[in-house]
Amino acid sequence: MSQVGPSTHEVDAWLYYGPVDAGESQSTDYDGLDLYYAVADLLLNECDGYQEVNDVEIDGESCDLRLNYSGSGIAPRPSDPIDADTLYEFDVHVDGDGERKANFNISPRFESMHKPSGEGLTFPFHHTLADEGVTIHIECSNIALDDLSNLFARALFELADDVGMGLYHGYLEGPFDGRMTAIERYLRITRSMNEKLIGSGGLLDRMAMLLTDQEGTSGHYRFDNEEERGHHHAIRHNSEAARTLISHHSLGGQIKTYLPKDPDEHDEDDDPLFHPKVGTKLIKKRNDGGSVPWNERDDVIRELDERLLSILSWAGIPTEAGGTTYVSDWHFDAQSTDDPVALHADPLPQLEARQEHVLMTCLRDMTPADAELTEELATDGGMHAEDLSDSTGLSISTIYRMLQRLDGVVESDNGHVQFVSQKIREEVRSLVESAEYAIENAAERAGQLVNMDMRQSASSAFDTWLAKYGADVDWPDRDGGTVQVRLDTVLSKLKSLDGPHPREVIAEMFAAWERDGRNPTILDGAEIEASVRNEGRLTFIATPP
DSSP: OOBBOOEEEEEEEEEEESSEETTTEEOOSSOTTHHHHHHHIIIIIISTTOEEEEEEEETTEEEEEEEEEEEOSOOOOTTSSOOSSSOEEEEEEEEOSTTOEEEEEEEEEETTOBOTTSOBOOOTTTTSSOSEEEEEEEEEESOOGGGHHHHHHHHHHHHHHHTTOOOOGGGGSOOSEEEEEEEEEEEEBOHHHHHHHHSTTSHHHHHHHHHTTSTTOOEEEEEEOSSSTTSEEEEEEOHHHHHHHSTTOOOOEEEEEEOOSSGGGSOTTTOGGGSOEEEEEEEGGGSTTOSEEGGGHHHHHHHHHHHHHHHHHHTTOOOBTTSSSBOOOSSOOOSBOSSOOOOOOOOHHHHHHHHHHHHHHHHHTOOHHHHHHHHHHHHHOOEEHHHHHHHHOOOHHHHHHHHHHTTTTEEEETTEEEESOHHHHHHHHHHHHSTTOOGGGHHHHHHHHHHHHHHHHSOOHHHHHHHHTTOEEEOOSSTTOOOEEEOOSOBOSSTTSSSOOHHHHHHHHHHHHHHTTOOGGGTTTOEEEEEETTTEEEEEEOOOO
16 A cells, blocks of 8 residues: 655745746846735725625635735835825735635835834845845645645736736746745544554653753643543654654654544544644744745655654554545545655664663662662652752762762752653653662663563564554453454455455464564454444454464
8 A cells, every 4th residue: 555645734934926037037027016016906996995706716616715904014115105104915815615725915025124113124035136026924724835826826816807907917927935934734543543642651752751851952742631632732843853853854843633622523433523633843933944945845845744654653553545544534635645755763762772771870870879869859850959958868969979970860950950851750760669679679670671662662563463453452461361452444354345354364463473472372362353344343253373
């Protein structure tokens, strides 16, 4: 099966229009503000300040159009034909099918712009050949980047045609430049698969803990489960965090999974909005270079798609189209893409191993006083050195000697003593809370944690089988109990129908289990529950092939 293709959700961008041909030569066909004054003539003289046109067909899509104006905060020049303190800005609003919508704000730009107070304003064309022109600020949803300039032009032509006014096509042949400040690419996955991202110890949890300890990274992990579990989970990150995850990536932004505003109003059986979106987003203020040039939009889309699909693969979520992992909606089609992107190796096991190595080295050299201090920090999370001294009865000098010995595990930030990362704090706390905990075997226990975690992080054959079929396993809590497996993939007993045969799926399960070096008798007699096409939900008893 081919790779599933993400869709564009939100866009915030600025396009520059004026008498410049691709930034290479100054045109003499028209003046830079001619487009601005043409729209002003259309709205103010022909439409009395407001225009609305409904059910207009643009490229096969029925659209409602609206044109209105507002103040700009830009003082007019003495030569401008306007009797007001500020120039106007114009808004072209387009409502398309479903949730496809765009607002195009048209604002004049010229040298020596200033406010009515005399305070100067930034001239955004300083890196181009244009002396004057217009900026089109675009805020849109569910519209591809390459469709925006055409949609803007078509909407203006339709608005002008409605009142019998002609617009010069040369004004709208395309922007000569522009910048992008926000873009989100998304997929929609089933709620059951989303647990691999948002669950305790899931990918987002691990990613957030590990990124906190990497030099140069910044960001935060926010979650909101008040209305519904998984309502909104997001990691905001800077460019260095993007590079930490995938070495050649550089866009700062956000990784997010979220449900709509009222999640309990959507039905599981027939409403795509019951299932969450998962998206990756460019955010200007999180990005090292700020906004990104318009002519780099293809590179931006590719990086966001690579990050999105790679993250899903790290969580054990299949990236192939055609299964039951993805849910189509009105703007995302859960089908294979003609332009697949590269999937990158999961960096988290390596980052975890690096932190575990530091932890084990320090635990090995701990003194009893160090153990008391780290136990206190593990349960409290961090405190000022003086408070730590009061709570343990140890001197300030003892605490600072501990900081030197445990460099890389514990740090002091202006006297506040804490673990260098949430990951290390969690590991130490698990040791402290264990009934087996003792300072003399701490290094051995830490080593066991590392080995166990690394084995779980590795992509085992059985884990791959689980991801392939969207399977969840309930292990028995006693010897001789029955293993129960639930599949999220629809099976078929007939070759003429889509879906793998139950016998093939069970055979693959045993083969994967044995490739990992595990005893097949553990799965003998397991109950496999799955939906079978035309037969409903059935349970199969697994026996080795």
